[in-house]
Amino acid sequence: MIKKVDHIGIAVRSIEDSLDFYVSTLKLELLGIEEVESENVRVAFIKAGETKLELLQPTSPNSAVAKFIEKKGEGIHHVALGVSSIEERIQELKENGIQMINETSKPGAGGAQIAFMHPKSTGGVLLELCEKK
Numbered sequence: 195m196i197k198k199v200d201h202i203g204i205a206v207r208s209i210e211d212s213l214d215f216y217v218s219t220l221k222l223e224l225l226g227i228e229e230v231e232s233e234n235v236r237v238a239f240i241k242a243g244e245t246k247l248e249l250l251q252p253t254s255p256n257s258a259v260a261k262f263i264e265k266k267g268e269g270i271h272h273v274a275l276g277v278s279s280i281e282e283r284i285q286e287l288k289e290n291g292i293q294m295i296n297e298t299s300k301p302g303a304g305g306a307q308i309a310f311m312h313p314k315s316t317g318g319v320l321l322e323l324c325e326k327k
């Protein structure tokens with residue numbers, strides 16, 4: 195069902211301020227920066243071997259990431275699991291009693307289809323299903 199950890203989402207106040215650590219100090223490669231308007235975030239993808247880090251900067255006080263930073267501060271926000279046939283995966287999870295935040299997938303960063311599970315259903319971790327076409 196799960197192919198790999200596609201990326202780890204990290205909430206930051208400012209992508210520009212955070213990039214210095216990841217790119218200059220850790221010497222990881224910046225793959226690109228894009229805005230995901232539907233989620234009210236700007237994201238930077240950084241290559242970390244077989245997986246990626248996704249820096250998430252809120253673009254609006256209404257953003258889920260803004261609320262997260264306000265309550266908990268900057269830090270790990272979610273883990274994204276790479277899957278195929280995402281709609282089938284969502285149905286399987288629902289049949290297993292998992293509460294989905296998104297009952298069907300929606301467009302996310304990098305042209306992927308994404309859907310989140312509620313952290314109350316997963317032992318406190320915000321998990322994202324992510325299918326790359």
Ligand code: CMX
Pocket residue numbers: 203230233235237250258259261262265270271272295302303310312313314318319320
């Ligand atoms: N990881 C783990 N737990 C989290 C969490 C996170 N990222 N965000 C919130 N929670 C927990 C809170 O700690 C809180 O728990 P308690 O009730 O025990 O205190 C509970 O969830 C409710 O939190 P809240 O602050 O009241 O927030 P909301 O219920 O309004 O929203 C959530 C929480 C997860 C439903 C919402 O953030 C959401 O829909 N997230 C999915 C979308 C998203 O995160 N988009 C940004 C990334 C987009 C991208 O990657 O492109």
